[in-house]
Amino acid sequence: MMARRLYSLLWPLATPLIRHYLRRRARRAPAYLEHWDERFGRNLPQGGGDVIWLHAVSVGETRAALPLVRALQQRYPQARFVITQMTPTGRATAEQLYPQAEVRYLPYDNARVMRRFVAALRPRCVLLMETELWPNLIDACHRAAVPAFLVNARLSEKSLRGYRRIARLITPALGQLRAVAAQSADDAARLAALGAPAPLVCGNTKYDFTPPAAQLVLGGQLRERLGGRPLLLCASTRDGEEALILDAWQAAACGDAVLLLVPRHPERFATVAALVEERGLTLQRRSDNMPLRSDTRVWLGDSMGELFAYYAAADVAFIGGSLLDFGAQNLIEAASCGVPVLLGPSTYNFAEASALALQAGAALTVADAAQLVATALALLHDAPRRAAMGEAGLAFCARHRGASERIVALLAQHLS
Structure with a gap:
């Protein structure tokens, strides 16, 4: 708990640095300056209806989610999908692949902003693709009784070593997840070692994506x-x-x-x-x-x-x-x-x-x-x-x- 409080205190301090980073990236990729209000939680999504929220950080994760979204649409035909990303290329890919979904940036993991985001969206659940472990996002969902799932989850040995350095922050976040669907037995073992609740090996959705x-x-x-x-x-x-x-x-x-x-x-x-x-x-x-x-x-x-x-x-x-x-x-x-x-x-x-x-x-x-x-x-x-x-x-x-x-x-x- 103390680790997450410290983590949360750092986000307001880091905001000027993030703005500087985005402006610097925009010199080569102007799209980093678009939808600026979404990144900092000043433009919140509209709730209502049966919302399934899926977060995929960039292009690869966004493409990997397509067969999963199609399977979910068959199971829950009345659901409305909200797809969030962190990069302009990921957002552009989502807009191309999911024309019926609401596509937007995920705000940075400021605790107050994330609680407001979850309260505004009121989703049925949130699906985090691969290794998107944002402690305040997961905590906000936990507080609002929104089930959070880590799906198509992977964790390399290199990433495991990095996460172990911040285990006091990451392990409690993993413990707040409702379930974890891992790509492989090795991924499941590494996630369990970090504190994930009984990861189930489901395979990799990237195999389900067929060439258009x-x-x-x-x-x-x-x-x-x-x-x-x-x-x-x-x-x-x-x-x-x-x-x-x-x-x-x-x-x-x-x-x-x-x-x-x-x-x-x-x-x-x-x-x-x-x-x-x-x-x-x-x-x-x-x-x-x-x-x-x-x-x-x-x-x-x-x-x-x-x-x-x-x-x-x-x-x-x-x-x-x-x-x-x-x-x-x-x-x-x-x-x-x-x-x-x-x-x-x-x-x-x-x-x-x-x-x-x-x-x-x-x-x-x-x-x-x-x-x-x-x-x-x-x-x-x-x-x-x-x-x-x-x-x-x-x-x-x-x-x-x-x-x-x-x-x-x-x-x-x-x-x-």
């Missing part, structure tokens, strides 16, 4: 722009990775192959374009909406919401965030499109999925950027192996579906 048909059609159109040239996609790359990949690409004998770079964060599009041009590599942008020129060596995926189309267009896909110590982005999306997957050494955010994909033959690991490019080029010249890896990826995804229905069944036990 419109994105697959767009992928075919993008592939036509290649003019038959082989394509290596480096998807959701993080700061520092593009430079390593570009150096390795420049040093290799790539023939007529094309490198498609899709940075994880849109505010880095210009930075990555500059990295390409500094190396003298011929660059073309997806946003120019033109077929690839014969001399183009690097294609920059500077668009939002088209990752599935990029996977559908690619011959081989490397998953960003795994080359440097970021823990990797979502490899399941690539596998669900039947494209061979390459992973770097850092996969702690998707440890189980990575291990299962490797075991299934859907993915290969690479130690560094040079090996990444060499392995990709070898695959680009080996159509039978690419086909076998792609089929293995489709089968791997199909085997692990069903998490969304299991989570809804768990929620129904408590909400009835």
